[in-house]
Every structure is written in structure tokens, then in C-alpha cells.
Amino acid sequence: MVGIVEEARLVNIGAKPVEDYVFETILMFQEGSSTVVLKGSGGFVSKAVDVYNALVSRLGDSVELVKVDIGSDRFKGRFKSFIAITVRKKY
């Protein structure tokens, strides 16, 4: 039996307000995606966690934290820290 693995959608955290990324994520859930990755690099690592916390305070336990990945990407010859927060809509 061939299972369908749903591709996780990506929200790249940047200079916009936290709420914009919360709505972007909720919209993806409403469009049928169940898994979304919030990715923040460099100075936006903190904001990615802010977006996660705002999402949880808004959606409560209908959203769950799947995993948190941290590391560094090479960017224009320099290394930049990143965080990738995978969240899943339970219901």
C-alpha cells in the first residue's frame, strides 16, 4: 500500500510582525496542510519562537509541537544560526 506523505509547508520568519506569520500559518492549516515548519535564521530565531508561542496561545492544544531543529546554514560565506520548529494541527 502506498502511503501519501504530506509535504510540510514552510513559513520563513522575517521582518514582518509576529501576527502576520501566525495568520499565514493558520491559513495553511485552513487550506488543509496539517504540518507547518516555522523557520527563522540569524536574528529571526527569537521571532520564530515568538510566532510558535503566539500560535499556541491562539490555537491552544489543537496544535502540537512535533520537533525543534537548530543548526547553522552557510549564507554568503558566513554561518548563520537557524531554528526550524515543526508544528502539527491535531484537529
Place this chain on the structure above:
Amino acid sequence: MVGIVEEARLVNIGAKPVEDYVFETILMFQEGSSTVVLKGSGGFVSKAVDVYNALVSRLGDSVELVKVDIGSDRFKGRFKSFIAITVRKKY
């Protein structure tokens, strides 16, 4: 048989340079602690990941990532995002 569970030591990330926290962590390892938690709150969440990446680039695979916790703490009536990165010295 009573096992001894070694208490993880805590490095609170603040305004000092990244390297200061890297040395603080290495010192803890040299003093015999095998598990250290790098905790950053608010704007220092990004720096906690920077410290982790600098530690890995310095110590290579003698240090391993145990887990990453994210959430929010209540601080003076407001919620502040935090990250707690648990690292272990393998050898």
C-alpha cells in the same frame, strides 16, 4: 541499586559575547559536568543557538545535542519566549 542522576548545569545566556558562554560551558565540562543547558530568553534566544553552534564548531562531535525545549515564561506580568538547549559531552 541507587543510580546517581547528575544534575544538568545551567548557562543563562545574556548580553556577554558568544565566546564567553562557550568558555563557561567548556569550563563546566572540564569540571566534570557532562550535561549543560543553554537557556536564552526574549532577544537572547537567537544567541543561545549561536552559542550552541560555536560550541559544536569548537568541540566537534565530542558534544551532542540532547534536546531543544521552547516555550514562554511569565516575566514581570508579560510572557517571554525561551529556548533551552541541552548538550552532553560524549568524551
